[in-house]
Amino acid sequence: MRPDHYKLMYEFVKWAGEQSHIAGIALVGPCADDENEEDSNLSFLLISDKKTKTLEAILHQFPFEPIEQATKEEWGLLTSFRIEYASGMEVEYGVAGEEWLRLPLDQEMGDTVMKGFKVIWDREELFVQIIRYMETHQFE
Template sequence: MRPDHYKLMYEFVKWAGGHSHITGIALVGPCADDESEEDSNLSFLLVTDKKQKTVDAILYQFQYEAIEQATKEEYVLLTSLKIEYASGIEADFGVADTDWLHRPLEQGLGDLLVQGFKVIWEQEEMFDDILKAIARYAVELENGAL
């Protein structure tokens, strides 16, 4: 992982830990691999019981750097924020409720999560089901079942 990614991750997790409505944080995709120096975005998955409040807090309260550009996309159980900071670092923040963790993995999402999924912080062992689903998906992918 790039040094600027470590800095953003540290600052974000420190900030998020002070919000009781955020119950878990994971890294997803290539950035979840500590050995990867790939030039990919830093991608977070946040689990919360107050999705809109968490999205607003990331946009207006998390003081990492000035935001140059932010885009928001709504999916059924997940809100995606893509933020480019003043230094050029880009981060993706997927904000979901616990129901998202128990849904079946579609191919695009499964492919991303197989590239990397690392639990950074959680209040309870809430990521267990998705970790099992990722492992099953990886086996099916390896066996050509997908």
């Protein structure tokens, strides 16, 4: 992982830990692999009981760099912001409620977590189903 990714991740997790509506954070995709030097974007998966509040807080309260562009995408129960910061770094923040975790993983999300998944912070062991999915599909 690139040094600027570590800096953002540290600052984001520190900030998110102070938000009572955020229950868990994971890195998803190639960025979740510490050994991966690939120039992949950071992709966070956040679990929140107040999805809209969490998305707005990321846009307006997370004190990182100025935002150059933010694109919102809806994926059923998961909503994501793809944010490009002033430095050119791109980060995806996917936010879903706990009900999203109870759904079976679709093919696209399953493929994404198989490229990398790392729980960064979790209040209630929310990501157990995703970890089990990875364990049962690792040799396919």
